[in-house]
Amino acid sequence: MTSQEVALETALRILADQQNRETIWCLEEETTDGVASYDELIKYIDSHYSEDQDQEEVRVQLHHVILPTLEDANLVEFDPRAETVRYRPDPLVTDILESTEQWDDNEREMLDKPVDDTAQAIHTVETQQTLRRYRTAVEAVPDGVFILDEDGTIELANQSVASLLGMTIDEIHGQPFTTFVEAGVFDETIIEWYLESVRTMLSSENDCEEVRYETEIRPTNAPPRLVEAHLALRSSDDGFRGTVGVVRDVTEQRTRERRLATLVDNLPGIVYRCKNDQGWPMEYVKGEVEELTGYSPDTFSQDEGHFGTHLIHPDDRGEVWTAVQTALDEQESYEIEYRILTKAGETKWVWERGQGVYPDDDRVEALEGFITEITDRKRRQQELQRQNERLRKFANILSHDLRNPLNVAQARIQLAQQTQEIEHLDDARRGLNRAFELIDDLLTVAQQEQAISDTEFINLEEIANECWKNVKTPDAQLVTDCDQSIQADPGQLKRLLENLIRNAIEHGGADVTVTIGDLDRGFYVADDGAGIPQEDRKKVFEPAYTSNTKEAGFGLDIIRRITEAHGWEITVTESEAGGARFEITFGSRQNQ
Known part of the structure; x- marks a missing residue:
């Protein structure tokens, strides 16, 4: 005993x-x-x-x-x-x-x-003691509480149970629970569940202390309700003495859960709950998971570290961890932007907002938050930053480089007026022409922001000769060594060649020889001038770069933009004659 x-x-x-x-x-x-x-x-x-x-x-x-x-x-x-x-x-x-x-x-x-x-005798005393102790306690519990004896008869039930069933406590006490099946309150399947649950809990092969069941009940004179029941054995060392159960109405809860699930499924992103570890092990992940990442939700819930070790971009993992931990230290929410690598290898930008879940102490139990894609927004931001930088450079040019030729023109005109010497007007004309050239270059750079849309096959030798005529070349010579046709925008290709020819004449001298010829997948423009120093070859395509310290140049920046718009690449090297050689190579989409 x-x-x-x-x-x-x-x-x-x-x-x-x-x-x-x-x-x-x-x-x-x-x-x-x-x-x-x-x-x-x-x-x-x-x-x-x-x-x-x-x-x-x-x-x-x-x-x-x-x-x-x-x-x-x-x-x-x-x-x-x-x-x-x-x-x-x-x-x-x-x-x-x-x-x-x-x-x-x-x-x-x-x-x-x-x-x-x-x-x-002990059983009698224990039964009465138990019921007397439970009777006061269960009436204070908002959920329904009931006690069944070994025959399935209700020994005790509180008012919450009676309310769920649409009856009084006196109508419930002493009744076998099968009575309510016969009355249509419960479905017949509840009897099978009850008997199977008792067998499961009594079986020595199962370590089961409690079972759960969810079913619909049909109370007297009330609409059907969805209830959740939890059942356990009454404590005893002398065999089966009955069961103790708790039942609660979950109708409204399930309705809210369904609405929440619908809301989550329609959110443009991911809702999650995860552990505060560097792999971000996911306990719950719903929403547009596969659409955003390419992975199924099960991938993150089954592989605990997959989110942190595979999805977050390697270059951003440290910053993400630091940002989250800093916010958690202050028990504040966090907002972060970072890159992810999808299952297909695509890089996307995402925005995340979340917060820590704290139990009774300061320990972080979990993180909960929302993630959505912002790739398009980041691209627009980057484009806006690039445009702002270009505008800043344009403003600098307009305030400095454009002022120089205009000041020259203004001074020479004043001298011509004062001295009546007309040769001063020639210098003024040259200053105005230089100002117009700068303005044209600025407009051309701005126009290069537009994508190439209409292309056609163009004979390279023919368009080279046409461009040569459009540039002032008093003593210079053109040599063509090409017989291919190029798929390009005619106007843009013409501007590219004219700028390369003009650049050769300006830096190679009036008597420079310019050669345009074929490459395996592209073409080149070379001259026999002074060439470009090795240390400057990576800088020549930067906006406003020039070897002339007094004036800005946009010609090579325009060339770079035209080649990029076509999907081409341009590099600069030394020609066979020691001058500059610009090589334009086609991308995979170029057809010859």
């Missing part, structure tokens, strides 16, 4: 004697400090004991039998000489005595018989 059972058996053997019970009742009820005299006890026992006994006989029994028995059980201590008794309350004994007030006649008779069937 367990220690609890031994204590119960001892208490029951003491309480089996009515005089013992009456003595304890007297000490419990008739004394204020737990101390009573023999006379007080004798009077109380005599008035409550049914047998006709002389008070002296009661005194003898009290002195020699009752009090020694109670003292052996450590319930009292008495002084024979002073004939006083001090009571030592025992919670178990008190609990049993109070329980008897709610027992039926058969149960109460258990205490008046010799305690031969100790197990039955």
Whole structure:
């Protein structure tokens, strides 16, 4: 027997004697400090004991039998000489005595018989104690609580259960739960679930302490409701004693969950809950997961570190970790932008907002947040930054480089007016022409932002000769060594060749020889001038670069933009004659 059972058996053997019970009742009820005299006890026992006994006989029994028995059980201590008794309350004994007030006649008779069937007596006491303890507790619980005996009869149910069923507590108590199946409140499948659940919990092969079930109920005079029930066995070492259950109405909760699921599925991004580890192990991930990443949601939930080790761009992982941890240290939300690598290897930009989930202390239990794609927005931002930088450079040119030729023209015109010498007007004309050239170059650079759309096949030799005529080349010579046709925008290709020819003449001299010829996949423009120093060859295509420190140049920047717009590449090297050689090579989309 367990220690609890031994204590119960001892208490029951003491309480089996009515005089013992009456003595304890007297000490419990008739004394204020737990101390009573023999006379007080004798009077109380005599008035409550049914047998006709002389008070002296009661005194003898009290002195020699009752009090020694109670003292052996450590319930009292008495002084024979002073004939006083001090009571030592025992919670178990008190609990049993109070329980008897709610027992039926058969149960109460258990205490008046010799305690031969100790197990039955203990079971009776435990049952009444349990129900009495539960009755007060369950009424304070908002969820429905019920207790079924081993036959499936309802021993106890609170008002929440009654309300769910559309009945009163009196209509529920003492009814087999199968009654509600017959009445149509529950579906018949609940009986199969209950029996299978009990077998599962009782089986030694299963470590199952609780089972859960969700079903629809049809209360009396009320719409159907969705309820969730949790069932457990009643604690006992003597076999099956019944079950204890909790039931709650989850109708509104499930409705909200469905609405939330629909909302999440329609969000333009990902909703997640993850652990605060560098791999960001996902506990929950929903939304446009596959659309954004190329991976299924199961990939992140099953492979705990996949999000951090595969999805986040390697160059951004450190910054993401630092930003999140900094926010968590301050218990603040975080907003971050970073790149991801999709399953197909595509780089995308995403924006994420999240926060830590904290239990009762400062420990971070998890992270919850939302991720959405911002690739288009980032591209627009980068394009805007590039345009702003270009405008800044244009403004600098307009305020400095364009002012120089205009100042020259203005000064020469003033001199011509003052001296009446017309040659000053030639210098003014050259200054104005240079200003117009700069303006044309600025407009050309701006126009290069437009994508190439209309292309056609153009004979390279023919367009080279045409461009040569459009550039002033008094003593220069053109040599063509080409017989291919190029798929290009005619106007843009003409501007490219004219700028290369003009650049050769300006830097190679008036008598320079310019050669245009074929490459394996492209063409080249070379001259026999002074060439471009090795250290300057990577800078020549930068906006406003020039070897002339007094003036800005846009010719090579224009050339670079035209080649990029066509999907070509341009490089500069040294020609066979020691001058400059510009090589334009075609991309994979170029057709010849």
